[in-house]
Amino acid sequence: MRDRDELARRFEEHRELLRAIAYRMLGSLNEAEDAVQEAWLRLDRATGTAATEHGERGAAEGDAAGKGAVDDAAVDGLAIDNLAAWLTTVVSRICLDQLRSRAARREELVEPATGSFALDSTGAGPRPVVFTEPEAEAVLADSVGRALLVVLRTLSPDERVAFVLHDMFAVPFDDIAPIVGRTAATTKKLASRARHRVRGDTATPTAELARHREVVTAFLSAARAGDLGALLAVLAPDVVRTADPAMLPPGIASVVRGAAAVAEETVLLRSRSRVAGLALVDGRLGLVVAPHGELAAVLLLTVREDRVAAYDVVADPARLEALTIAVPPPAR
Known part of the structure; x- marks a missing residue:
């Protein structure tokens, strides 16, 4: 050398x-x-x-x-x-x-009391959310998983390093310990705590979770593509969309009713869906909107008869703080 x-x-x-x-x-x-x-x-x-x-x-x-x-x-x-x-x-x-x-x-x-930050x-501090990313970063974020990126940000620095190295790159704890300045046993506990946060818990039966995943994935795919027909197919005719005002552009109502109106709005705001990804939210499947891996909003979806019957866009910091976000289990 x-x-x-x-x-x-x-x-x-x-x-x-x-x-x-x-x-x-x-x-x-x-x-x-x-x-x-x-x-x-x-x-x-x-x-x-x-x-x-x-x-x-x-x-x-x-x-x-x-x-x-x-x-x-x-x-x-x-x-x-x-x-x-x-x-x-x-x-x-x-x-x-x-x-x-x-x-x-x-x-x-x-943190500010109002606004989408x-x-x-x-x-370094709060900033207005920008719902765009360079193509290379968007592809990388989707491959890693936006929910994972969001959860990783909630870990302590030592937990994050221990989890990433051990669980994602198979580095032995004996090798990680001197990096974080802990014993191997303590490092193992750091990774274990992080793993619990990442995986979360869900009481939803496996079969139901799988059906919901199909619906939520179809909704996200249609939203990203701006496909009005596909959105109408996955939305219930009487779907209701509610949202925190902080997440809405000027002139957009906080409540929108009906598949046609919700689908048209979704197409209009499709840039936000491009930085969204599947997540477990309080044990149920939902979506996180996370440009650059930073949580901006969560979509709480209600699925009924294999269609999206309602969804609430949560962007208020206090409401976001109360939610437990985790990575969904692998699709089967």
Whole structure:
């Protein structure tokens, strides 16, 4: 690995893995890319230091490599036995530092009483919701699952890192423990608590849940496509849509009745459906509207006779806070 080009080539072999880890930890594609780039810089510095300064691994270089992120001894002579594991540790610590910084900033945040707001991806404060995403981020968010991204944001930084690494990337707890600064046993408990939050609970019978999933999925697909006919097919003729005023554009009524009116409105507001995804809400299937993985609204749907009979768009912060959101069980 003395050749920097060879080092770069080997790093590129792991870039997608690192980006996948960082995105699930941070919930932002831009921040994930930044974390991966920082991991490369630390690798480049560490290996360069090992090549030219064998006896000079001082505190300044240690700080530059990140808070305990990498001991230069790990790259002594530029020989890294397991580069993927080394880089996973580095990028995880970079993400953990960012998550802890966000948590500290959120503690100082005073949320507004009205309006449709969400925390920005840095946790710096509230901002008006924008219901659009770059195509690459939208595809990635859908592949990961918007409900999962929402739930991950509710975890503590250590819980999130432990869960992502162990449950999503099969990293052993013994390897995660030094990243979060805990024992392996405590790290296992962190992941267990996170897993419980992610999976949630539902008392809905499996067969009923499966039928509801089909209906809710059909509704979301039709809404995303702006397909008026498909919406009319999945909505009950007397469907009622209610919504918190904070979620509605000017001039839109808080209550809309009838399949035709609800379908036309859904087509009009189709950009919001493009950042929506299936979720368990208080144990029942619903939808989360989560641009950039940040919860903006929840749709509480009532399914009757295999059609959407009613749905309520919840956007008020106090109402959202009272809801328990989890990831739906896999479709069977």
